[in-house]
Amino acid sequence: MKKILVVDDDLVLRKALTVYLTKRNYLGQEAGSGQEGLNKYESFRPDLIISDVVMPDMDGFSFCREVRSRSDGKLLPFIFLTVRTHLNDQEKVQAVGADDYLTKPIKLEELNLKIQLQLERAERINAEIVRLLQTRQTGSDLTAEEAEPPKLNSSDLTLDSPPESLPLTPSEERVFWKVIQGLTNKEISQHLHLSPRTVQTHLSNILSKLNLKNRTQLSYFAYQKGYQPHSQDQFQLKS
Missing domain, CATH: 3.40.50.2300 (Response regulator)
Known part of the structure; x- marks a missing residue:
């Protein structure tokens, strides 16, 4: 129940x-x-x-x-x-x-x-997260080459750009990374020295461009696609 x-x-x-x-x-x-x-x-x-x-x-x-x-x-x-x-x-x-x-x-x-x-929707998201975790642990749904990737150092996983190019402006990208870190609009405005209204405008544009409805879907999108902000706004591909 x-x-x-x-x-x-x-x-x-x-x-x-x-x-x-x-x-x-x-x-x-x-x-x-x-x-x-x-x-x-x-x-x-x-x-x-x-x-x-x-x-x-x-x-x-x-x-x-x-x-x-x-x-x-x-x-x-x-x-x-x-x-x-x-x-x-x-x-x-x-x-x-x-x-x-x-x-x-x-x-x-x-x-x-x-x-x-x-x-x-919550059940679908939870089921997909479980599936993704199982896939990463067992290598299922992967080709033979993908199932045994070469060993990498943690530094090899740090990228200078996102895993996939985002259809966002530079300002929108900066807001994107703060949002998926769980920051509120007020916190983002303080971090990026923007007004809360400007942050909200960027967030609305981000959701529209990615065909998403809210922050929850954006967080799941980031998880599914492998976007994980690293320290000092570098980007790290999830292992």
């Missing part, structure tokens, strides 16, 4: 959502703020999170950043609930690493569809 954490300061709404999820054969857990949600996340270990944006103690954006900062939360499906519909909020939802959002008042069938899609 999949576990879903509902985080919202509206007691009536989160109770109603928890009951609805139970009827849909999910195991629901609830929290009334971002901070409480973070505590429940640590103990409950959900398969998906549904969170409001405006909450006391810790808002939804900060909560999402905290989840994404943890190694087991980087690819966790995360859906926002918000009454806001203007562009800035939609950009921020993407910037903090959420996978999707719904505008209140919520249509339960639409929410259920988004939950199903995100859980199915």
Whole structure:
């Protein structure tokens, strides 16, 4: 049974959502703020999170950043609930690493569809990661020549350019490498001396050019293709 954490300061709404999820054969857990949600996340270990944006103690954006900062939360499906519909909020939802959002008042069938899609996507990603790890360990799906590569020193794996050329501008590439390191837009802006809005513009362009929807898919794309940032922004091909 999949576990879903509902985080919202509206007691009536989160109770109603928890009951609805139970009827849909999910195991629901609830929290009334971002901070409480973070505590429940640590103990409950959900398969998906549904969170409001405006909450006391810790808002939804900060909560999402905290989840994404943890190694087991980087690819966790995360859906926002918000009454806001203007562009800035939609950009921020993407910037903090959420996978999707719904505008209140919520249509339960639409929410259920988004939950199903995100859980199915997460299962596909996890299965592909397992397959890739097994392939690297056993050499399956490789030709005879590829199965026994020449021995290389670790320094031989360091490249002056990415494993494959990225269809990005130099500025977009610099943002790309910071994003797959798990940095937030604010952290990237500080590292690269750019405004957060400029970082978001570059990120939107990156996702568009790579035909991806969000940071989660970008992280998986980088893992699958072998992009791994090395120290001082050198590039290292995963062994």
